Amino acid sequence: MSETRDLVFAVVFLSIIVLVGVAAVLTTMVYTVNAPVSLNVDISVHDERYPLVVVFERNVASFWCNDLCPSSDEIKESLRDFCDSFDKLRQQLPDVYNQPDAIRQFVEKNLDKRKLYLVSAVRPSGVKLFQAFLQAKKDWRLDESSIPVPEGWAVKLNCK
Amino acid sequence: MVLGGSVLLLGGSTFTIVTRLSFEATSTPIPSETRIDNNFYYFELDYNLAIPVGVAGKCDERFYRVIHFRERDSVVCIAPKEIIEKYRRELDVFNRKALIYSVLKKLNPERYSCIFLVRPSAFDFYHEVVKNVSKLGFDVMWFPLENFQPIVFDIGNKRLEIRR
Numbered sequence: 001m002s003e004t005r006d007l008v009f010a011v012v013f014l015s016i017i018v019l020v021g022v023a024a025v026l027t028t029m030v031y032t033v034n035a036p037v038s039l040n041v042d043i044s045v046h047d048e049r050y051p052l053v054v055v056f057e058r059n060v061a062s063f064w065c066n067d068l069c070p071s072s073d074e075i076k077e078s079l080r081d082f083c084d085s086f087d088k089l090r091q092q093l094p095d096v097y098n099q100p101d102a103i104r105q106f107v108e109k110n111l112d113k114r115k116l117y118l119v120s121a122v123r124p125s126g127v128k129l130f131q132a133f134l135q136a137k138k139d140w141r142l143d144e145s146s147i148p149v150p151e152g153w154a155v156k157l158n159c160k
Numbered sequence: 161m162v163l164g165g166s167v168l169l170l171g172g173s174t175f176t177i178v179t180r181l182s183f184e185a186t187s188t189p190i191p192s193e194t195r196i197d198n199n200f201y202y203f204e205l206d207y208n209l210a211i212p213v214g215v216a217g218k219c220d221e222r223f224y225r226v227i228h229f230r231e232r233d234s235v236v237c238i239a240p241k242e243i244i245e246k247y248r249r250e251l252d253v254f255n256r257k258a259l260i261y262s263v264l265k266k267l268n269p270e271r272y273s274c275i276f277l278v279r280p281s282a283f284d285f286y287h288e289v290v291k292n293v294s295k296l297g298f299d300v301m302w303f304p305l306e307n308f309q310p311i312v313f314d315i316g317n318k319r320l321e322i323r324r
Contacts, residue, residue, distance in 0.1 A: 039287070040186040119189045124280030127304040131322045134194055145189035148304060150283040 038154040041147055043068065043119055045159075050075045051119045052082065052111070053157065055149075056126030060097040061133065064121075069159035078115045085110050100132035120146035121155060185287045193275055193301035194320045196313055200301075201272045203260060204239065204311065205282035209251040210260040210289060211239055213277065217313040223247065224311075233316035236323075253289050260289070269297035276302040277311060 043051040050071050053064035065083035067076060089096055089106055096102045111118070122130045130146075149155055193200070202213035214220045219237035223244065227236040244251065250259045264274070274293050278286050290300050303320060305311070312321035 037183040037185070037284075040184060042186065042188045120192070121189075122192075122304055124283055124304075127280060127306050130192075130304060131306075134192060135322050144191070146192040146302075147187055147189040148278055148283040148286050148302065151280075153284070 036154060037150075037152070038156050039147075039149055040156045040158055041119075041121065041149075042158050042160045045069050045071065046117060049113075049115055049117045050079060051159075052079065052116045053119045053121060055121045055123070055155075056130040056133070057123040058125045059129045060126070061100075061103050061129060062097065064157070068157050075115050078112050082110050082112075082116065098129060100129055100135075103133060118144040120144065121149050122146055123149050124151050187287045187290070190290070191301045192303055194303060194322075196315070196318050196320060197273075199272055200275045201263075201267055202275045202277060202311075204277045204279070204305075205286055205289060206239075206244075206279040207281045208253050208285050209244065209248065209282075210253045210258065211244065211251055212259055212263045213237060213311060217315050219311070233314070234321060235313045235315060237311040237313070253285060253292075260293075264293065264296055264298065267298075269299075273299040273301060276300065277305050278302055279305055280307060 043053070045051070050069060053068075055062050055064060063083060063086055065079065067079065071079075086106065089102075093099075093102060096106070107118070120130060120133075196216035198215060201215060204211040204213055211223050212220050213224065217235040219226045219235070223239050224237040225240055227238075228234075229236065247259075249255060250257075252258055253260060276286060276290065286302065290302075293300055306324070310323060312323045314321040
């Protein structure tokens with residue numbers, strides 16, 4: 001009698017373990033399918049110049065004004081000045097985001113090339129604007145770099 | 161790409177499944193190049209296909225229909241869909257014998273730089289391809305193209321022309 005009870009108990013216990021295993025595998029599969037993808041973008045202070053990230057997305061350009069890398073007060077001030085000026089311009093010209101010529105003129109005038117350089121993060125939806133921006137400044141060379149960012153991928157900026 | 165860890169916790173009479181799965185890729189920004197130079201070798205990336213374009217203005221006629229505009233000193237290269245379909249296997253970047261790798265083997269990385277013309281469908285594959293090509297010692301640059309936008313080499317002005 002007790003052997004039968006032990007057997008039933010063992011079967012039930014094993015069934016629970018198998019069910020938990022199946023549930024874990026299914027959950028893992030679902031999470032894998034919907035897994036968030038992130039792109040770690042390594043940026044660095046280059047020739048003592050600070051990386052200013054500009055994102056081209058849905059035909060809009062926006063500057064990443066966060067203080068990402070350790071930098072001097074002078075550079076922080078330069079970054080803050082640039083971003084404050086862009087905010088002011090945005091108030092005056094609300095659709096400046098999608099005007100490559102206006103962005104180019106603003107960058108030319110306000111980017112202190114001795115302290116800052118541009119890093120462009122380009123989404124597929126921002127290709128047209130990015131191309132226009134590059135074309136607009138073809139006679140104006142900056143040591144700049146850029147990176148394609150697939151739609152839906154999160155970007156993590158790492159300062160190296 | 162790195163697959164994040166998955167943790168299964170069983171505690172007491174209740175159990176909790178914690179899954180932390182995420183895909184991560186790491187990449188470094190590189191120059192986006194519109195100048196053309198005899199030492200640049202171009203590849204077009206569309207989905208998982210890497211199509212060898214060739215040096216500026218001399219597009220590989222196995223894959224491209226090439227149109228010369230003599231009066232404007234420019235060359236337009238268009239890859240017809242049916243031809244790309246025919247070579248799909250040879251162009252697949254996940255195929256170890258893909259053309260991109262055999263072409264690169266013949267190029268001297270001290271002389272040539274690789275420029276990737278990247279379609280929106282290939283923004284994710286780009287990161288994997290660039291990693292592999294950089295390992296071979298090539299300097300890599302890129303330029304984004306919209307879907308169906310032709311590749312136009314403005315030979316006179318030594319620039320890629322953006323034409324819609």
